[in-house]
Amino acid sequence: MIIRTLKEIRQSDRNVKSKGWESARLLLEDDAMGFSFHVTTMRAGSELKMHYKNHLESVMVLKGTGTIEDLATGETHDLKPGVLYALNENDEHIVRCETDILTACVFNPPVTGAEVHGEDGAYPAARPHVSAGSA
Amino acid sequence: MIIRTLKEIRQSDRNVKSKGWESARLLLEDDAMGFSFHVTTMRAGSELKMHYKNHLESVMVLKGTGTIEDLATGETHDLKPGVLYALNENDEHIVRCETDILTACVFNPPVTGAEVHGEDGAYPAARPHVSAGSA
Numbered sequence: 507m508i509i510r511t512l513k514e515i516r517q518s519d520r521n522v523k524s525k526g527w528e529s530a531r532l533l534l535e536d537d538a539m540g541f542s543f544h545v546t547t548m549r550a551g552s553e554l555k556m557h558y559k560n561h562l563e564s565v566m567v568l569k570g571t572g573t574i575e576d577l578a579t580g581e582t583h584d585l586k587p588g589v590l591y592a593l594n595e596n597d598e599h600i601v602r603c604e605t606d607i608l609t610a611c612v613f614n615p616p617v618t619g620a621e622v623h624g625e626d627g628a629y630p631a632a633r634p635h636v637s638a639g640s641a
Numbered sequence: 642m643i644i645r646t647l648k649e650i651r652q653s654d655r656n657v658k659s660k661g662w663e664s665a666r667l668l669l670e671d672d673a674m675g676f677s678f679h680v681t682t683m684r685a686g687s688e689l690k691m692h693y694k695n696h697l698e699s700v701m702v703l704k705g706t707g708t709i710e711d712l713a714t715g716e717t718h719d720l721k722p723g724v725l726y727a728l729n730e731n732d733e734h735i736v737r738c739e740t741d742i743l744t745a746c747v748f749n750p751p752v753t754g755a756e757v758h759g760e761d762g763a764y765p766a767a768r769p770h771v772s773a774g775s776a
Binding site: 507508509510511512513532533537538539540541543545562564566568574576578579583588589590591592593594595597599610612614 | 714727729
């Protein structure tokens, strides 16, 4: 059994800050749960364009308000406590934060913690993908 | 992109109530995320013995207080907002609720929504497990 606290993770190297967001990674790939679990804050006033080409992600809003734009459809949805969005098609999207938005996020496959967002807004795959047609 | 609200799930058949707990399943197996995501409330005064033999589960406490006992080690840990426990070894455990405890739970493999807790405190596997030695 793993027991962790948000407080201890925030004081560790599992807490990552970047422009417009901060993420406390409570579970990463090396915890062998098959997913990673993060408590992520997106900062008031930020406009975050993201495209996780190699991961599926679900995000539950715990606090705060803003919007999410689905770039495939052009639709915009309100974000507020109790709203969940799931990027089941690796959906390219923009989150716009009216206030700080506190979220609980799950990634599959799990994030290793070593990724950085590429210029394309994606995390690289944890391992090279092998297509069905390759040797 | 999937957009769901806790309010709509609570009014649907994805909200399940049982003795001592209630669970709103925002993501289930048929959402094809590779995990399921539930907002679960364990009721004040409840003592819940659980053993998910076929699933790994992580639980983040959002509100409320209680304890979790790891039956393999006999250790007891406090539960309060910001504490996460992960049953990375299918750990048999007892949660004792001082107050209602509101949690965000992730299951791998995802729950289908059709499971019931067996007498052994487990959910059945979503699909029959095939051991490495079987034909």
